[in-house]
Structures are given as structure tokens and as C-alpha cells.
Amino acid sequence: MIRDDGRVLEKRLAQLRQRLRRLYLGFGAATLLIIIGFTALISFGADYLLDLPRGVRLVLLATTVATLVFLTIRRLVYPLRRPLTDDDLALLLENAHPELQARLISAIQLSRHADDRSWNESRALIDSVVAEGRQLAEGLDLRRVVDPKPVQRRAGVATVLILSAAGVLAANAELAGIWWQRFLGSEIRWPQKTFLRLVLPTDDPAIFVDEADGETRIRVARGGSLPVKVEVEGTIPETVELVQQLIALESDGERIGLDRRIPMQRRGEREFQIRFRDLIDSFYFHIEGGDDNDADPRVRVDVIMPPEIDQIQVDYLFPAYTGLPNKTEYQGNIDAPIGTIVTITARTTLPLEQATFLIDGQDVGNMELVEDRLVRRQLEVIGTAQYSFQLQGQNQLRNQKPGVYAIRAIKDQKPSLRLYSPSRVQIDATPSAVVPIRALIQDDYGIAGVSLRYRLSGAEADQEYSLVPPQLVGETGSSRLAAYYPLEIGQLQLPDEAGVARPLAEGDTLEYFLVASDFQATSAGDPIPNEGETQRYHVDVVSPGELIRRINERQVRLKEMTRSLRGLQQETYQEFEALRGLFADGSELQPADQSRAVRIEIDQNRVTNDALALSQELAGLFQTYLFNRLEPGYQIDKLIGLVDELAREGGYLESYEPELFSEVVAIYASGQLGELEMTGKVLGLVQLAQDVATQLSPDAYQALARGRKSPEASAMSEEFNLAADRQKAVLATLETLLTKMEEWEDYQEVLQLTRELLDLQRQLNERTIQELNK
Numbered sequence: 001m002i003r004d005d006g007r008v009l010e011k012r013l014a015q016l017r018q019r020l021r022r023l024y025l026g027f028g029a030a031t032l033l034i035i036i037g038f039t040a041l042i043s044f045g046a047d048y049l050l051d052l053p054r055g056v057r058l059v060l061l062a063t064t065v066a067t068l069v070f071l072t073i074r075r076l077v078y079p080l081r082r083p084l085t086d087d088d089l090a091l092l093l094e095n096a097h098p099e100l101q102a103r104l105i106s107a108i109q110l111s112r113h114a115d116d117r118s119w120n121e122s123r124a125l126i127d128s129v130v131a132e133g134r135q136l137a138e139g140l141d142l143r144r145v146v147d148p149k150p151v152q153r154r155a156g157v158a159t160v161l162i163l164s165a166a167g168v169l170a171a172n173a174e175l176a177g178i179w180w181q182r183f184l185g186s187e188i189r190w191p192q193k194t195f196l197r198l199v200l201p202t203d204d205p206a207i208f209v210d211e212a213d214g215e216t217r218i219r220v221a222r223g224g225s226l227p228v229k230v231e232v233e234g235t236i237p238e239t240v241e242l243v244q245q246l247i248a249l250e251s252d253g254e255r256i257g258l259d260r261r262i263p264m265q266r267r268g269e270r271e272f273q274i275r276f277r278d279l280i281d282s283f284y285f286h287i288e289g290g291d292d293n294d295a296d297p298r299v300r301v302d303v304i305m306p307p308e309i310d311q312i313q314v315d316y317l318f319p320a321y322t323g324l325p326n327k328t329e330y331q332g333n334i335d336a337p338i339g340t341i342v343t344i345t346a347r348t349t350l351p352l353e354q355a356t357f358l359i360d361g362q363d364v365g366n367m368e369l370v371e372d373r374l375v376r377r378q379l380e381v382i383g384t385a386q387y388s389f390q391l392q393g394q395n396q397l398r399n400q401k402p403g404v405y406a407i408r409a410i411k412d413q414k415p416s417l418r419l420y421s422p423s424r425v426q427i428d429a430t431p432s433a434v435v436p437i438r439a440l441i442q443d444d445y446g447i448a449g450v451s452l453r454y455r456l457s458g459a460e461a462d463q464e465y466s467l468v469p470p471q472l473v474g475e476t477g478s479s480r481l482a483a484y485y486p487l488e489i490g491q492l493q494l495p496d497e498a499g500v501a502r503p504l505a506e507g508d509t510l511e512y513f514l515v516a517s518d519f520q521a522t523s524a525g526d527p528i529p530n531e532g533e534t535q536r537y538h539v540d541v542v543s544p545g546e547l548i549r550r551i552n553e554r555q556v557r558l559k560e561m562t563r564s565l566r567g568l569q570q571e572t573y574q575e576f577e578a579l580r581g582l583f584a585d586g587s588e589l590q591p592a593d594q595s596r597a598v599r600i601e602i603d604q605n606r607v608t609n610d611a612l613a614l615s616q617e618l619a620g621l622f623q624t625y626l627f628n629r630l631e632p633g634y635q636i637d638k639l640i641g642l643v644d645e646l647a648r649e650g651g652y653l654e655s656y657e658p659e660l661f662s663e664v665v666a667i668y669a670s671g672q673l674g675e676l677e678m679t680g681k682v683l684g685l686v687q688l689a690q691d692v693a694t695q696l697s698p699d700a701y702q703a704l705a706r707g708r709k710s711p712e713a714s715a716m717s718e719e720f721n722l723a724a725d726r727q728k729a730v731l732a733t734l735e736t737l738l739t740k741m742e743e744w745e746d747y748q749e750v751l752q753l754t755r756e757l758l759d760l761q762r763q764l765n766e767r768t769i770q771e772l773n774k
Contacts, residue, residue: 023151028076030154032068037161039064041168044179051190051291058185194237194290198297199229206398216299221306224400226276230264230287237290240264240272247282247300256284279303307350307393309403310373317341321412321519322445323477332405337412337445339521340381348373348391356390358402363390384409414530415443415516419537420653423620426538428547429489431504433628434640435539437485438653441516441532446477448517448529452485456494457509457538465492465512471648483514484648486640489541510539544630551624552745558617559741565610566734569697572603573727576704580720597708604704607730608697615689616656622682623655631678639664639673658694661686681744688737692730700726 043060046052052060169176181188200218202209207226208219220226230240242264246257264272264287272289282303286295312332318324319339334342346355351372357364367375367389375389388402421438429435441447450472452465465487473482489510493501504510513536517529542550579596626643629636643664646652652660665687667673668680676683700723707719 023148025076026151027154028071028074030151030158032071032076033158033162034154035064035067035071037158037165040165041161043183044165044168044176047179047182048175048190052182054182054185054187057182061183061185190291192291193235194292195233196240196287196289196292197231197233198287198299199231200299201227206400208396216297218299218301219304219397220279220301221397221400222279222303223306224279224303226279226301228264228274228276228285228287229267230272230289232270232272232289235290236270237292240266240287240289242274243286243288243295245284247284249282276301304395304397305350306395306397306399307348307352307391308399309346309389309391310349311347312405313345315343315345317343319521321521323519324445332403334381334405334407335410336381336408337410338381338383341378342381343376343378344387345370345374345376346389348375348393351394353392353394353396355392358388358390360385361388381407381409383407412518412520412530413444415441415447415518415532417441417514417516417532417534419514419534421655422537423655425535426540428542428550429539430544430547430628430630431490431506431541433489433539435485435487435489435512436623436627436640436644436647437483437487437512437514438647439483439485439514439534440653441481441483441514443479443516443518443532446479446519447481448476448519450481450483450514450516452487452512452514454487454492454510454512457511459494459511463494471644473648473651477519481516482648482651482653484644485514486644487512489539504541506541506543508541510541511536512539513537544628547624547628548630551621554617554621555741555745558614558621559738559745561610561614561617562734562738562741565607565614565692566731566738568603568610569607569727569730569734572600572607573724573731575603576600576720576724576727580724594708597704601701601704601708604697604701604727608693608701611689611693611697611730615658615661615686615693618682618686618689619656619661622661622679622686625679625682631676633676635674635676636679639668639676639679642667642673658690661690681740685737685740685744688733688740692733692737696726696730696733700730 039060043057043064047057169179175190178188178190182190200209200216201207204227206221206224210217210219218226228242232240240263242262244260244262246260248255248257262274264274267273279301280303283301284298285301286298288295309332312330314329314332314334316327316329316336317340318326319337321339322337324337332344336342346367348355352369352375355367355369355375357367357377367377370376372394385407386404387407388404389399390402391399417439419437419439421436427435437452439450441450450470452470453462454465455462465485471484473484474480489504492504492510494504494508495501513534515531515533517531519527520530521527575596579593579600582593625631626636626639643660646660646663647657650657650660650663661683665683668676668683703719703723703726707716707723710716710719
């Protein structure tokens with residue numbers, strides 16, 4: 001130590017030592033107070049707002065205690081117990097006063113050797129240094145060594161936190177006491193802030209809510225829905241959850257499933273909702289939200305099987321107009337004609353209290369309860385709709401999703417008619433002609449009648465043709481009939497302008513159509529039949545001479561068709577002969593030759609089709625002669641009756657039926673009808689064209705195809721020879737046909753000249769008679 005009377009240097013160092021220890025003490029105490037205040041505020045706020053679990057609170061308590069102990073040792077005990085030597089203080093002073101230039105530390109260290117004899121030689125120097133150090137120590141400012149401001153600032157922060165914590169806790173003394181106990185690990189609860197009130201649908205007739213033994217139980221039908229609503233009182237939580245636990249039924253009792261948390265949807269400010277749909281399994285549930293999580297009340301939902309349809313029987317009583325036999329079906333969908341009476345009988349899975357019948361979702365009355373599981377309802381099919389059953393069982397539950405069944409009302413369709421003959425909408429006819437009407441009538445349930453109606457073109461009223469009843473193939477009441485009408489133009493009587501009935505004359509146009517009716521009737525039994533009709537057909541009445549002139553024009557065109565057909569067959573035959581000559585040595589067809597053979601087949605098929613068209617035109621020419629009675633004689637009427645009879649017996653409807661003409665040709669050839677000059681010649685033309693169209697040309701085509709496909713050269717040659725023979729036969733027949741057509745033209749010219757001479761003679765006779773009468 002320094003030896004001097006005033007001990008100035010020692011006092012100054014002692015003052016600095018005390019000042020440092022006070023600052024350490026203040027800094028450490030302020031730090032502890034900051035930790036205490038901050039922990040109190042954070043712990044109080046977090047626990048109050050978040051309702052911290054006990055484990056979290058215990059961790060927070062342990063952390064706080066450990067922190068305080070650590071800071072006490074680190075900031076109080078250690079700094080206060082640490083020795084501060086004179087050398088440490090001197091160095092601290094010299095750091096704060098650089099102008100000392102190590103003279104203070106030198107003075108302190110030299111003063112320790114003041115009594116050491118070995119330093120006598122330098123006593124003057126030592127005393128001088130020590131005196132200088134003493135002098136310097138007296139003027140030192142200790143505040144430059146340690147600044148108190150950081151300690152003051154920390155003390156200020158500590159004061160604010162401690163006062164804030166004290167203020168908050170004092171203002172919430174009751175809550176502060178709870179917090180302190182919870183902070184120390186107690187299970188005491190905060191006062192509840194949120195209250196959830198469960199609202200169950202007690203007014204829903206499909207949901208049954210019971211309170212028994214303090215437990216809330218809900219019964220709801222399987223497949224149904226359950227709405228759950230929660231009303232909030234107090235603090236509104238951010239989320240409200242429904243906690244569900246499924247119930248599994250096992251042999252030894254019930255097993256409760258794990259919690260399933262389902263967020264509820266917010267509706268309005270204080271309302272949360274959720275709806276269970278298509279319920280299958282029973283379950284428990286409770287509501288949690290905010291600090292209301294005590295699982296009270298806990299609700300049990302029992303999902304119970306409601307009554308359902310097990311089997312449906314539908315008995316059909318069809319209206320008389322359908323002619324259908326009654327029947328029974330075991331499925332719910334109904335397909336029936338309008339007016340059908342159906343009886344629906346349904347069996348259910350559970351006993352019923354009542355059953356309501358619904359049409360298109362509308363209640364139309366209760367069903368008859370035949371037995372506790374059997375209900376019945378009768379209705380008339382009047383339109384397309386849907387029906388279902390609303391069942392209420394003896395367990396008070398209703399079926400949630402009634403099955404919907406269809407009623408398809410089948411409307412009775414009006415009869416459909418197709419007129420096959422005449423094939424054209426407008427034809428020419430003489431005043432003595434017969435129009436061969438052939439038609440097919442069809443109806444879904446039955447045809448009541450068929451009639452032919454006519455009028456003069458432009459007249460207002462239709463008349464019904466009843467002189468000759470129709471010849472019907474099939475019975476009235478069936479769903480398909482063929483009608484044959486020989487409409488005699490000469491027998492029709494039509495009123496003239498004066499209202500006097502008269503026959504059709506040249507220049508008149510007859511309009512006719514067929515009408516068919518069915519058996520449709522209303523449910524009251526009044527007949528209201530459906531009627532169907534054909535389009536309007538027209539007959540222009542012309543003189544026989546005018547009709548023959550038009551026939552001659554057609555014949556010229558037909559001869560040109562025949563020539564063209566002969567030319568096509570000639571080209572086809574020549575092409576085939578050229579191809580056939582390549583294989584005279586028995587070689588096989590090459591790919592290029594195969595293509596030539598295919599083209600020949602195509603051309604031969606064209607011959608067949610053109611010949612068929614020609615025969616159809618010639619058949620029309622024959623019918624024009626026949627049905628217009630252009631050739632006099634009773635044989636014509638006999639032939640008309642024969643054609644009509646053969647058509648009805650064979651079921652022929654088309655104007656041209658090859659089979660029908662083949663029969664007519666065979667009968668005519670047998671001589672049963674005698675000799676028909678004009679009509680017989682035309683019938684011969686038809687037969688020649690038919691031979692080409694139905695026999696010779698098809699045979700040639702088939703032989704060509706078989707030969708081209710034959711794997712052996714001998715078989716190919718045989719088929720090709722047959723094809724060539726048939727082609728030559730076609731050419732020979734067409735030559736014959738052309739010859740007969742030319743003969744026919746010559747005959748027609750002679751006939752026309754004869755008619756003109758007869759007309760001239762008639763006119764001469766009329767003038768002669770007039771002159772004689774003068």
C-alpha cells in the first residue's frame with residue numbers, strides 16, 4: 001500500500017471500488033426485476049387468453065426460476081464477490097484518463113517497495129514518482145471511469161415493467177390470484193368466457209329428441225339428415241367444432257370410436273351450424289369452442305332403419321279399345337295405354353302406421369292399409385307422371401328418400417295408311433276406267449274401319465265411296481289390314497252446279513283419299529276414334545283417243561330404253577368375250593384381269609336393273625290399257641277381276657309385282673281369257689322384259705361371279721361359258737322385244753288411221769243426216 005500521511009491515493013481507489021460495486025448491484029437487481037415483470041405480464045396474458053395447459057405452465061415456471069437463479073448468480077453474486085485490486089482500479093482509471101501515461105500504476109507499484117532496503121539507492125526517484133501519483137489522484141474524475149447511465153436506463157425499464165405488472169395484477173386482483181396459483185401449477189380454471197348453447201331440431205317430424213336420465217338422445221331414420229345449430233353467448237370463438245364419436249355395435253356391447261373433429265360453419269354473428277346427411281351409423285357428439293370445452297352436453301344419435309318398399313306388384317286392366325289381355329308385373333315402372341286401370345300393391349320391410357301416395361311429388365291421399373306391411377292404391381293412367389310412397393312406420397320414422405317410379409302413358413296413335421297403287425299421285429283415266437287402289441293400313445291396337453272418300457277437285461264436301469265395299473285382307477280389329485278398292489270411274493255420281501248428280505266427264509279431275517279409324521274410347525266409354533288418312537290423289541279424266549296418244553309417246557321412249565339396254569348388253573358381252581379369249585388355254589386370272597372381270601359383273605348388274613325398270617314401265621303400259629278398258633270385250637273385265645283376285649290372294653300391293661305378272665302371263669297363255677289383241681300384245685312385251693330382268697341377266701351375273709372366284713381353271717371355264725350363253729339369250733330376247741315393239745308401232749299406226757277414218761265417216765254421217773232433215 002502507499003505510505004503517506006493523507007492516504008489520498010488509497011481513498012480514491014476505495015471510492016472507485018465502492019462505486020463499481022453499487023453499479024453492479026443496481027444493474028443486476030434491475031435485470032432481475034425486468035425478468036420478473038416481463039414474465040408476470042406475459043404469463044398472465046398468455047394463460048388468460050390461451051388457457052395454457054398445466055404442462056406448459058410448469059415449463060414456464062421452471063424456465064422463469066432457472067433464469068432468475070442464473071441471473072442472480074451471474075449479475076449479483078459473482079460481480080459482488082469478485083475482488084477488485086488496486087492495480088485493476090489503477091488500470092481502469094488510466095483507461096479513462098489516457099493523459100496519466102501509466103504514472104498512476106507506477107506510483108502504486110513503487111509504493112509497495114518503500115520499506116525494501118534494496119531500493120535505497122533509488123529512494124529519491126521512488127518518492128518522486130509516488131508523490132506525483134498522489135498529486136494526480138487528487139484531481140481525477142471518477143465518473144469518467146464508470147458511466148451510471150446504462151444502469152439508470154435499465155432501472156427505468158425495470159421500474160416501468162414492475163409497475164405495469166403490479167398495476168395489471170392489482171386491477172384484476174381476483175384473476176391475479178388465479179394466475180398465481182395456475183403459475184405455480186394449480187389446476188384451478190379461469191372464469192369461463194364463452195358459453196355454447198346447443199339447439200336441436202325438436203320441431204322436425206322426422207327427428208325425435210328425448211331427454212332421459214340426464215342424457216340427450218336423438219332418433220333419426222337411416223338415410224336421413226340431422227341439422228345441428230349452436231348459439232354463442234359471451235366471447236365469440238374463432239372456430240366451433242363438433243366432436244363426433246361413432247358407435248359400433250358388437251356382440252359384447254358397443255364400441256366407441258375415436259374423436260373426429262368437424263368444423264362448424266358460421267351463420268351470422270353468434271350462430272354456427274352443421275348438417276349431417278345420409279346418416280348410416282349411430283354416434284355421440286358434443287360441441288367445443290373457445291373455453292367451452294367441457295363436452296357437456298354429450299348427445300347420442302341413434303340411426304334407425306325406417307320402413308322401405310320391399311316388393312311392388314302392378315295389376316293392369318287395359319281398356320277395351322286396345323284388345324290387350326290383362327296382366328300383372330312385379331316392378332314399379334308403369335307403361336300402359338291411356339285409360340288403363342292399374343292397381344299398385346306394395347309390401348314394406350317394417351310394419352306401417354300409414355302410407356301416403358304421391359304423384360309428381362304432390363300428396364294425392366293415403367293408400368289402403370291392407371295389412372301392417374301391405375298397402376294398395378288404384379289409379380287410371382291419364383298421362384305421363386311419376387309416383388312414390390311416403391311411408392311412416394310404427395316406429396314413427398319415415399322413409400327419407402322414397403323411390404320414384406315412372407308412369408308412361410301410351411297414347412293411342414291414329415292409323416297409318418300407305419297407298420301403293422296407283423304409284424303416282426296424279427294419273428290419267430278414261431270415263432270408263434277402273435282405278436286399282438291398293439293400300440296398307442296399320443294401327444297400334446286395332447283398325448275399326450276403312451273408307452274411300454272423293455270429290456271433284458275444288459269442291460267443298462267429300463263423299464264416301466260405298467258402291468263397292470273394299471276387299472280387306474285381314475280381319476277388322478286387327479292391327480294390320482290390306483285394302484283393295486276397284487274404283488269404277490263410270491259409277492261415280494257427282495253433283496253439278498245445279499246440284500244434280502252426274503257422272504264424271506272428260507276434263508274433270510277427281511280427288512280421292514283413304515281414311516281409316518281405330519277403336520279409341522274415353523274412360524267414360526264414349527267412342528272418340530282416331531282417324532288417319534292418305535294424301536290426296538288425283539285422276540284427270542281424258543278421252544280414250546287422248547290417252548292412246550299419250551301411250552304412244554310413252555312407247556317411243558320405251559323403245560329407246562330397250563335399244564339403250566341392248567347396246568349396254570352388247571358392249572358387256574363383247575368385253576367379256578375379249579376377256580374369255582385370254583383364258584382359252586386354261587390359264588388363271590391375273591390381278592389386272594380380275595379387275596376387268598369385276599367391271600363386267602358391274603355392267604351386267606346394270607343390265608339387270610335397267611331391264612327391271614323397263615319391265616316396270618311396260619307393266620304400267622299394260623295396266624293403262626287394261627284398267628282404262630281401251631280394248632272392248634268381256635275378256636277385259638274378266639282380266640281386271642283376275643288381276644284384282646291374284647293381288648289379294650298373293651298379298652301384292654305395289655303397282656308392279658313381277659310375280660303377279662308372271663301368274664297373269666301364265667293364265668293368259670293357257671287360253672282361259674281368250675284372245676286380247678292390244679292388251680295381250682303389251683302383256684307379251686312385259687313378259688319378255690321380265691325374262692331379262694328376273695332370269696337371264698341375273699343368271700349371267702351370278703355365273704360371271706362364280707367363274708371369277710373359281711379356284712380351278714375348268715370350273716372357271718364352265719361358269720364363263722354359262723355366262724356367255726345367258727348374255728346371248730339376253731341379246732336375243734331384247735332383239736325380240738324390239739321387233740315386237742316395232743310391230744306394235746305399226747299396229748298402232750294402222751289402228752290410229754282406222755280410228756281417224758271411222759271418226760271421218762261418223763262426221764260424214766252426221767252431216768248427211770243434218771242435210772236430209774232440212
